Amino acid sequence: MYQSTLPGQFLSISESQADSIALQSNAEQVSYGDLKRRVDKVGSYFKQIGIEPGDRVALVIDNSVDYVTAFYAIWKVGGIVVSLNPQAKFHEIEKLIQQCEAKCLLIDKLNHANTEQLNQLSINMITLNQCDINGVANWSTALECEADNNWYSATEDTLAQIIYTSGTTGNPKGVLLSHGNLMCNVKDIIEYLELTREDSVLNVLPFHYCYGNSVLHTHFSVGGKVILAGSMAFPQEIVNTMREYKATGFSGVPSTFSLFLARSDWPQDPPPLRYMTQAGGPMGKELTQKLLQSSQPDTKLYVMYGQTEACARISWLPPHKLDEKLGSAGISLTHVDLEIRDENAQALPNGQKGEVYVKGPSIMQGYWNNAEASEQVLLNGWLKTGDLGYLDDEGYLYLVGRNSDMIKVGAHRINPLELEEVINKLGFVQESAVIGIEDEILGQKLRAFIVGEESRENLLALKKHCNEYLPTHKIPREIQWAEQLPKTASGKIKRYLLKS
Ligand code: ATP
Structure with missing residues (x-):
């Protein structure tokens, strides 16, 4: 039986499974009970500094026990979590x-000058590092607060929660999610992945993006374990950690899996994942196909498609359909309606190409402050x-x-x-694409075309x-000088021509 919100679910699990391990980070293990105690202290601190329901609190820190503590502490006081890329x-x-x-910002990587500059913005700043700037609090103060x-x-x-994505106008857009959005998507994902409290996922995905965010909350909602692993710069270490902590699950993007196959002993000794x-x-x-052939025969691979605006997941491909429907992003989640529509927003029959439209309780509330x-x-x-x-005849996307x-x-x-926008600020650049x-x-890498004087x-x-x-x-990664950019009559860059 699930609660109607993720903080409600966390409270329930931290009571019923107080001793179960919630987070494993290097050698540190934090139980749900421990985590709840930390959250309660940091929540009290947020209240002390005046965080009220609806206030935005930004997290600009890497995946860590502190990230998760701060995250749930913001929810404890009714705040909106703004997860930013550290x-x-x-x-x-x-x-x-x-x-x-x-109204508040938790950081750990900024240098002294930048911290001081941000401190001018009438925002409460908390830093994970030692910092002697007047008005900037240390994280230990929050952790020591009376719960x-x-x-x-x-x-x-x-x-x-607000998760930022790049905007079509060049300005990042904050995807605004409600507790109902998050809980609905989490429950659908738990259902098809058949997650239980016995599951422990090894996570390398950044929590500030929707994929990592959903990995954290789905496993927390069943009382499972989230193992925080380091960077994908060392794929062999990640595979070793999977074995050491007996992870049952792993979530990655395509590049993660190609790195495992190319730069670790995964193909010789695949980890025993569920x-x-x-x-x-x-x-x-x-x-x-290579990943499937190089993995344990009983390890299931779930292909999933989603978007931040849809909370995280839109569709999934049942593993037993992987061969038959190879290349498909699968069927929509239980609470997602999906249609393919033409440029006039009219629904198209199966087999015809158009734009993917989705509807349901997990779809965002809108972009923050951007009607x-x-x-x-x-x-x-x-x-x-x-x-x-x-969609094919059987409704596979x-x-x-x-x-x-x-x-x-x-x-x-x-x-x-x-x-x-950034590149065009340089004086010698007339325009760029x-x-x-x-x-x-x-999957993709960036190539910039620059119109301007070519010189070393x-x-x-x-x-x-x-x-x-x-x-x-x-x-x-690549720079190409150009005399001009191909454009439409109305002056829009024809990017498809640059690609060819
Ligand atoms: P994350 O960025 O956290 O990895 P995400 O890819 O689900 O999660 P977004 O960053 O919002 O979410 O990117 C969404 C876009 O990524 C989709 O609109 C689509 O273009 C592309 N995408 C995501 N999953 C797939 C997939 N399985 N197959 C093809 N394209 C995908």
Whole structure:
């Protein structure tokens, strides 16, 4: 029996399974009971500094016990969690916390000057690191606060979380999710993955994206264990950790699985997993088959498709259908209605290609403070995903591309306009265009076309500028100088021509 919200579910599990391990991080094990005690203390601290229901609290920290503690503590006081990428550069973080008008910020990586600059924004700052800036609190102060046991009683309609994605106008958009959205999607995922409290998932996905976020909450909702693993830069270590902690599940994007197969002993000695999930982008048929052949015969592979605006998951491919429907993103979740529609939003019959529209209780409330962008994608309760595809005769979805210019590099969703805005700030750049080109490991990589004077000096200046203003995953890997960009009569860049 599930509670109607994730914090309600967490409270229930932390009572019924107080001694079960919730999080394993390196050698540290934290039980549900322990975690609840920490959450209660940090929640009291949030109350002390004036966080009220509906206030946004931004987390700019890596996956960790502290992340999860702060996350549930925000919900304890009725706040809205804003999960930001800790790899983001200062300018981006500053823009986002202003956009969502965060009242509090938890950080760990910023340097002294940036911390001081953010501190000017009349925001409560808490840092995981030692910091002597006046007005910036240390995380230990929150952890040592006297606990109280009063939890805000959220309902399904209470706003719960904002997850930022790259926007089509170049400005990131905050996907606003309610507790009802999250709980509905979590329950559907638990159902098809057949998760139980015996499950322990090894997680490498960043919690600030919807995929990692759903991995955390699905396993927490059944009282399972989440093993926090390090970076995919060391695939062998991740595989070793899976074996050491006897993980039953693993969730990855296509590049994660190709790294395991290429750079670890997985193919020789596949870990004894019950299930693997793959989402975040299309996984080629060859890699899917290779992964299946290189895994234990009883390990199930779940192909899943989703989008942040749909909370996380939209469809899943039942593992026993994997061979027959190879290349399909599967059938929609129990509480998701899915239709393929033409450019006039009219439903199309099976077999015909069009845009994927979805509806149901897991679809976002809209974009935070951006009614115009919300209206563009939410039509009479239906979400226009921007993905193109068709349904076969049995209702299995096949994705064939995107309606928009969004680029997916590994797990990161990137809007070229955002990068072009940064690049165009350089004096010698007249204009630029960024596209995604195929990459064996990451699915896509970034290539920038630059119109401007070609010189070694300018190239170095461009690289330096990108390093300063863009996080690593948004830095173009390839630069190509161009005399002009191909354009439509109305002046829109014809990106498909650049791709060819
Ligand atoms: P995450 O970014 O956390 O990995 P996600 O990919 O589900 O999760 P978004 O970052 O919002 O969510 O990206 C959604 C887009 O990714 C979809 O609109 C689609 O274009 C692409 N995508 C996701 N899953 C698949 C899949 N299985 N096959 C093809 N494309 C996918």
